[in-house]
Amino acid sequence: MSALDHVDLExxxxxxxxxxxxxxxxxxxxxxxxxxxxxxxxxLERSGVFLSFERAMSPAALGYAIxxxxxxxxxxxxxxxxxxxxxxxxxxxxxxxxxxxxDLLVRVxxxxxxxxxxxxxxxxxIDGVERTETSLAMGEVIGYRVRPLLxxxxxxx
Numbered sequence: 457m458s459a460l461d462h463v464d465l466e467x468x469x470x471x472x473x474x475x476x477x478x479x480x481x482x483x484x485x486x487x488x489x490x491x492x493x494x495x496x497x498x499x500l501e502r503s504g505v506f507l508s509f510e511r512a513m514s515p516a517a518l519g520y521a522i523x524x525x526x527x528x529x530x531x532x533x534x535x536x537x538x539x540x541x542x543x544x545x546x547x548x549x550x551x552x553x554x555x556x557x558x559d560l561l562v563r564v565x566x567x568x569x570x571x572x573x574x575x576x577x578x579x580x581x582i583d584g585v586e587r588t589e590t591s592l593a594m595g596e597v598i599g600y601r602v603r604p605l606l607x608x609x610x611x612x613x
Contacts, residue, residue, distance in 0.1 A: 460505075463488070465610045467496055468505070472603050475512075511600065515549060520565035522572055523593035526579065528560040534584030535559065541582045547575045558589075 460468070463486075470482055477485070483493040500506060515523070530538050535553070542548050542562060550563040562579065566572035576590055 460609065460613075462610075462613050463492075464496060464500060464505075465606065465613055467493065468500070468606055469603075469610060472606060515565035518565075520547070520567055522566040522568065524564050524566060524572055525591045525593060526560075526562040526564060526576065527558040527589040527591075528562055528579065528585060529557070529587040530559045531584040531586065532559070538582055538584050542579065545575065545578055547571075548579075 466486055467482065470477060470485055474481075479490055479493050479497065482488075483490045486493070488496075539551065539553075539560075542551055542560075545564075547564045547566060548562055549565050552561045553559065554561055564572070564575050566575055572590070572592075576588055579585055580588055
């Protein structure tokens with residue numbers, strides 16, 4: 457990804473404040489032409505600045521009231537295949553590879569505790585998964601955010 461300049465940072469800040477803003481509204485707010493904003497948006501998208509829109513959707517709104525985090529230990533040699541199999545489980549909403557004693561941090565969405573138990577069983581049934589430890593997310597204390605990072609980058613530019 458190329459370095460973000462002042463205009464890019466101002467555009468991202470405007471989008472962070474109103475992610476539904478139109479190109480015309482962004483151009484007016486930033487004092488830029490519509491074509492400039494469109495070109496910048498396209499460049500930012502190509503460079504991987506924008507994440508999936510899925511991150512803004514709530515599994516709870518779809519009936520998945522339980523948010524759980526599973527710490528998963530696996531046989532290292534099987535990690536690529538295990539990851540591919542985890543991707544086939546619809547309730548797995550996110551997975552991170554970790555350093556240290558836990559290999560994968562798997563976030564799952566479940567409808568109820570029995571459903572969570574079943575999801576855990578499916579994960580444990582994957583050949584090479586050695587152990588899971590499940591924690592329920594009791595509430596989001598700090599939501600996913602990048603605005604503080606954006607503010608720091610704007611101060612430094």
